[in-house]
Amino acid sequence: DKHKKPVVLKQRKWLMTMAPVSEIGHGKGRQYHEPVKVKPLPDGGVRITEQDGDQFKVTAGGDVSPLTKGATMGTKDGGAASKVYDADDGAEHAYYGRGYVQLTWWSNYAKAGVALGRGLDLLNDPELVKTAEVAYALMSHGMRTGAGFxxxxxxxxxxxxxVTDYVTA
Structure with a gap:
């Protein structure tokens, strides 16, 4: 009969939302996966200690400089923490992708916070990147300036x- 409804074998309801999220796997397998320790300094900057013992200073303006000779950003995923790292009394934070545009690496959290006029807030509290206000500000800033992408x-x-190039954009 032509008035019968079609048979639906399987139906799924999808809820589409725009929400800032964490990177799946929290960067596992990448050099930014392991947490670092962040110690506030009297001058408003912070000291970063990575698990391999490399240390860096981040100024209140977001500039990064090595404190240990030969320091390179990032550490082997799953590697053992060094004695320097274990002895550091800074707060431990991980800087995997968060937000609408997946901000990664501790140095980018520092630079992005300064660019948004928040100082080192994002470095000191990376979960702020998952708030709608900060995630939107990061995405908007990146779209306008290219910074952070x-x-x-x-x-x-x-x-x-x-020029209108939707495909390449």
């Missing part, structure tokens, strides 16, 4: 004057 590109490269 791995490729450094901004939307004006794809949408300006008579």
């Amino acid at each position: 791995a490729n450094g590109r901004k939307f004006s490269m794809y949408f300006a004057g008579d």
Whole structure:
């Protein structure tokens, strides 16, 4: 009979939301996966100690400089923590991808916080990146300036004057 409803074998209801999220796996397998220790300094900056013992200073303005000779950012995922790391009394934080655009690496959390006028707030409390206000501000800033995006590109490269390039953007 033509008035019968079609048979639905399986139906799924999808709820589409726009919410800042954490990176799946929290960066496992990547050099930014392991937590670091963050120690506030009297001058408003912080000391970063990575699990391999490398230490860095981050100024209140977000500039990063090594404190240990030969220090390189990042550490082997799953490696044992060094004695320097274990002895450090800083707060432990992990800087895997968070937000709408998946901000990663402790140095990017520092730079992004300063760029948004929040100082080192994001470095000291990386979960702030998952608040809608901060996640939106990061995404908007990145779209306008290219800062914070791995490729450094901004939307004006794809949408300006008579250029409209949705595919490449």
